[in-house]
Amino acid sequence: MRRYCGSLRKKDVGKDVVVKGWVQRTRNLGALVFADIRDREGVVQIVGGKEVGALRPEWVVEIKGKVEEREVKNPSLSTGEIEIKVESMKVLSKAKIPPFHVLDEVDVSEEVRLRYRYIDLRRPRMQRNIILRHRMAMVARTYLDSLGFIEVETPILTKSTPEGARDFLVPSRNYKGKFYALPQSPQLFKQLLMISGLDRYFQLAKCFRDEDLRADRQPEFTQIDVEMSFPQEEQIIEITEGLLKEMFAASGINISVPFPQLTYREAMNRYGSDKPDLRIPYKIDDLTEMSMGGGNRIIEEVIYSGGKLLGMKIPNGLTRKEIDSLNSFIKELSGDGIFWLKIEDGIRGNLKGNEEWKEKLCDSLDLHKGDTAVFVAGKGIKELMGSLRVKAARIKGDVEEGMKFLWVRDFPLFELDSEGNLTSNHHPFTSPANEDVSILEREPLKALSRTYDVVLNGIELGGGGIRINDAELQRKILKILGIEESRFSFLIEALEHGAPPHGGIALGFDRIVMMAAGEESIRDVIAFPKTTSGLCLLTGTPSDVDKPQLRDLGIKITSS
RNA sequence: GGGGUCGUAGCUCAAUUCGGUUAGAGCGCUGGCCUGUCACGCCAGAGGUCGUGGGUUCAAAUCCCAUCGGCCCCGCCA
Numbered sequence: 140m141r142r143y144c145g146s147l148r149k150k151d152v153g154k155d156v157v158v159k160g161w162v163q164r165t166r167n168l169g170a171l172v173f174a175d176i177r178d179r180e181g182v183v184q185i186v187g188g189k190e191v192g193a194l195r196p197e198w199v200v201e202i203k204g205k206v207e208e209r210e211v212k213n214p215s216l217s218t219g220e221i222e223i224k225v226e227s228m229k230v231l232s233k234a235k236i237p238p239f240h241v242l243d244e245v246d247v248s249e250e251v252r253l254r255y256r257y258i259d260l261r262r263p264r265m266q267r268n269i270i271l272r273h274r275m276a277m278v279a280r281t282y283l284d285s286l287g288f289i290e291v292e293t294p295i296l297t298k299s300t301p302e303g304a305r306d307f308l309v310p311s312r313n314y315k316g317k318f319y320a321l322p323q324s325p326q327l328f329k330q331l332l333m334i335s336g337l338d339r340y341f342q343l344a345k346c347f348r349d350e351d352l353r354a355d356r357q358p359e360f361t362q363i364d365v366e367m368s369f370p371q372e373e374q375i376i377e378i379t380e381g382l383l384k385e386m387f388a389a390s391g392i393n394i395s396v397p398f399p400q401l402t403y404r405e406a407m408n409r410y411g412s413d414k415p416d417l418r419i420p421y422k423i424d425d426l427t428e429m430s431m432g433g434g435n436r437i438i439e440e441v442i443y444s445g446g447k448l449l450g451m452k453i454p455n456g457l458t459r460k461e462i463d464s465l466n467s468f469i470k471e472l473s474g475d476g477i478f479w480l481k482i483e484d485g486i487r488g489n490l491k492g493n494e495e496w497k498e499k500l501c502d503s504l505d506l507h508k509g510d511t512a513v514f515v516a517g518k519g520i521k522e523l524m525g526s527l528r529v530k531a532a533r534i535k536g537d538v539e540e541g542m543k544f545l546w547v548r549d550f551p552l553f554e555l556d557s558e559g560n561l562t563s564n565h566h567p568f569t570s571p572a573n574e575d576v577s578i579l580e581r582e583p584l585k586a587l588s589r590t591y592d593v594v595l596n597g598i599e600l601g602g603g604g605i606r607i608n609d610a611e612l613q614r615k616i617l618k619i620l621g622i623e624e625s626r627f628s629f630l631i632e633a634l635e636h637g638a639p640p641h642g643g644i645a646l647g648f649d650r651i652v653m654m655a656a657g658e659e660s661i662r663d664v665i666a667f668p669k670t671t672s673g674l675c676l677l678t679g680t681p682s683d684v685d686k687p688q689l690r691d692l693g694i695k696i697t698s699s
Numbered sequence: 700g701g702g703g704u705c706g707u708a709g710c711u712c713a714a715u716u717c718g719g720u721u722a723g724a725g726c727g728c729u730g731g732c733c734u735g736u737c738a739c740g741c742c743a744g745a746g747g748u749c750g751u752g753g754g755u756u757c758a759a760a761u762c763c764c765a766u767c768g769g770c771c772c773c774g775c776c777a
Binding site: 164166167168169170171172173175184186188195196209210211213215216219235236237238239240242244245246247248249250251253300301302303304305323324326348349350351352353354356471472557562563564565566567568569660670671672674676 | 700702703705706709710711712726727728732733734735736737738739740768769770771772773774775776777
């Protein structure tokens with residue numbers, strides 16, 4: 140009977156088995172030849188005569204033989220105590236010389252891996268990632284099902300929305316000049332499902348956003364999309380924590396719940412980020428108030444004009460070289476550079492000012508002998524300081540091991556975009572905090588929202604919120620944002636037909652798997668990813684299409 | 700859209716600073732030898748549009764311009 144190569148053990152000695160797999164490598168000693176045969180579960184050594192010596196790497200073979208205990212064992216292999224003595228052998232498929240070895244440790248460029256993805260996916264590490272992804276999807280479905288959530292598929296061909304990311308568009312053949320759009324998320328459909336009375340919905344949903352890519356961003360990606368009726372924020376948070384706990388357990392990682400929570404405001408003030416990496420122990424301090432009269436004219440002028448002085452303690456000091464590299468890092472991010480202080484025998488550093496003030500700064504930052512503090516002065520520098528925090532920790536190696544989850548709550552409802560227009564921080568269907576409804580029009584930027592993001596090690600895993608279920612309030616928000624109500628008239632109308640209070644969350648499934656797999660790019664947990672410029676090197680997508688296809692669609696390509 | 704970095708043999712890289720003989724190495728590949736290997740070993744050999752196009756020059760992998768592609772970052776990502 141057929142067995143997986145990697146499943147054979149000492150207890151199988153004496154059995155007649157068949158294995159089918161790929162030739163990993165041969166070791167030809169003349170009249171005695173060894174070969175490693177690989178399948179999904181691992182490799183096993185076969186041994187035979189000259190005929191085995193004809194095998195070449197990546198040929199697909201069927202081997203019949205008897206499992207025997209090895210004369211010389213290999214303790215570094217799980218099948219290392221046994222081998223298969225070949226009785227008959229069939230080559231099922233020959234193979235070209237592979238572009239690279241199918242081994243985890245072989246160094247090969249991502250370009251080549253993506254070009255030959257089907258070979259790259261033969262590597263144990265990639266198989267482990269893809270299988271882990273499957274397990275985590277299964278666990279998520281089982282968990283949500285057990286809590287009464289119902290998986291519903293929502294359309295892939297849907298309506299373009301004016302806000303948010305660029306849409307991928309699909310031209311309509313029957314209605315020339317009109318377009319479907321691929322969904323950026325199933326947001327509106329899941330709200331409609333709540334209005335439909337489904338009560339609890341989820342979906343492993345494909346989402347599409349036509350924006351520039353990163354190590355953790357692909358043009359198409361998968362969300363675990365969840366929505367429920369009559370929720371409290373705490374309920375959604377608890378359900379999500381349980382979901383993540385189960386999913387990580389599937390990869391053998393135990394995480395403790397509940398996660399700590401920060402408000403957006405706290406996160407920004409203390410960590411300079413709305414997705415802080417809590418593996419880094421540094422915290423940011425606002426030293427603005429104690430710095431008037433400190434004798435540093437540059438900083439005093441910054442404060443006069445509404446800026447701040449932020450400081451951060453780096454325990455156990457930085458060398459001059461490290462300070463220089465942080466300084467150039469900040470300058471590259473268009474900052475003015477950093478100030479620093481270091482306590483040795485006295486206070487040293489490039490921060491000018493009177494001694495009394497400097498001592499106050501040191502006290503306030505709890506600086507002791509050997510410690511360094513870095514400072515940035517200016518307006519809108521919280522995030523700059525946040526970047527400095529991460530950079531300094533990487534330089535110093537002050538990033539702890541482990542999985543540090545947290546919730547960031549109470550995001551502002553609105554923010555200003557680069558052109559100074561009011562936009563939604565989350566999306567236009569997010570409910571404002573009850574107490575802020577009255578200030579929506581007067582002081583929109585001060586209004587908070589009923590939102591929560593879940594963050595792991597500085598990476599945003601997902602976010603959600605309580606939605607608006609009142610048509611009037613939804614109209615008001617759209618009006619404040621300057622969005623034509625008609626774009627969402629179907630939603631408004633639905634809200635007028637009996638909409639329960641509802642809310643939910645959307646989790647980035649690829650990112651969750653990436654973290655659980657210990658990978659640094661979501662490309663490594665997606666079977667067929669695109670490059671950072673959005674190409675598929677395997678298929679050569681995107682590609683030209685035939686003229687008749689375009690004619691059917693009423694599309695003319697203009698040279699750009 | 701912007702910045703950085705890389706592109707030389709099937710793969711990973713060297714030679715590029717400061718132009719100059721025949722562009723090298725390891726792995727892989729091909730052939731030969733080898734009965735306990737497991738990164739098998741030994742001997743011999745083949746293999747190159749130096750990403751692409753243009754320019755400068757007596758001469759370009761090397762200098763200049765453009766362009767294509769990989770990766771990372773900023774902008775962007777409701």
